[in-house]
Amino acid sequence: MTDVRVQTYDDADALTSAAAAELVEVIVGAQAERGSASIVLTGGGNGIGLLRKLRENPGAIDWAMLDVFWGDERFLPAGHKDRNEIQAHEALLDHVPVDPARLHPMPYGDGLYAGDPDAAAHAYEHLLAAHADGGPIPDFDVHLLGMGGEGHVNSLFPDTEAVQETKRFVVGVTDSPKPPSERVTLTLPAVRRARRVWLLVAGADKAEAVAAAVAGADPNDIPAAGALGAESTVWFVDRAAAADLPTA
Numbered sequence: 001m002t003d004v005r006v007q008t009y010d011d012a013d014a015l016t017s018a019a020a021a022e023l024v025e026v027i028v029g030a031q032a033e034r035g036s037a038s039i040v041l042t043g044g045g046n047g048i049g050l051l052r053k054l055r056e057n058p059g060a061i062d063w064a065m066l067d068v069f070w071g072d073e074r075f076l077p078a079g080h081k082d083r084n085e086i087q088a089h090e091a092l093l094d095h096v097p098v099d100p101a102r103l104h105p106m107p108y109g110d111g112l113y114a115g116d117p118d119a120a121a122h123a124y125e126h127l128l129a130a131h132a133d134g135g136p137i138p139d140f141d142v143h144l145l146g147m148g149g150e151g152h153v154n155s156l157f158p159d160t161e162a163v164q165e166t167k168r169f170v171v172g173v174t175d176s177p178k179p180p181s182e183r184v185t186l187t188l189p190a191v192r193r194a195r196r197v198w199l200l201v202a203g204a205d206k207a208e209a210v211a212a213a214v215a216g217a218d219p220n221d222i223p224a225a226g227a228l229g230a231e232s233t234v235w236f237v238d239r240a241a242a243a244d245l246p247t248a
């Protein structure tokens with residue numbers, strides 16, 4: 001059973017700094033143990049904020065031996081500034097010596113799969129399978145996640161087919177309640193393949209969903225409740241987001 005921990009910080013700046021420092025340790029440890037590490041990136045202010053912190057304090061990460069995947073993507077044209085991939089490049093990936101062959105962005109909305117996010121999702125599922133290390137998809141070292149105020153993670157929104165998916169690892173979304181409506185997202189079964197799931201959550205508007213998720217809500221209502229790492233799950237929260245949690 002996965003170990004679930006909540007780590008509380010003063011504010012978003014402190015929580016992204018702490019998560020970045022822990023991420024350095026995990027990546028360096030995985031590279032020492034297995035030669036390479038794999039991480040899954042997320043969008044949102046905290047996910048991208050963490051990447052800026054990683055750029056400032058990269059420790060001993062061997063960038064050439066890091067595989068980078070994405071947990072979800074806005075199905076927008078290549079190079080669009082709202083793609084999570086582009087934001088990750090600006091914050092970190094353009095500034096460190098990553099191996100371009102080890103960056104695995106999700107397909108573009110204007111490419112081979114234009115108009116068909118589900119076909120794009122199948123393609124990304126094949127890509128994941130091609131990088132698997134024994135299982136159906138990689139056992140990612142860390143899957144980073146942000147969370148929306150209603151509890152969404154990746155592009156898994158409450159009460160949708162995507163959050164209810166039990167077999168596929170990647171699905172297309174055509175009716176996202178948050179624009180843009182077309183997205184590609186890893187599902188909860190994919191998130192659960194990660195050794196570690198880290199949720200980065202700040203702000204009072206997230207407090208209710210944090211408390212519900214940590215208490216084990218139904219993932220159909222609060223998708224973050226279903227985001228559990230195979231080994232561990234850590235909530236990096238600020239005081240405002242922790243406000244509704246029971247005090248220890």
Ligand SMILES: O=C(O)[C@H](O)[C@@H](O)[C@H](O)[C@H](O)COP(=O)(O)O
Nearest residue numbers: 043044045046047146147148178
């Ligand atoms: O795809 C999107 O529209 C956003 O990336 C979104 O899913 C975001 O990750 C969360 O809402 C958390 O965002 P914050 O970290 O900014 O709170």
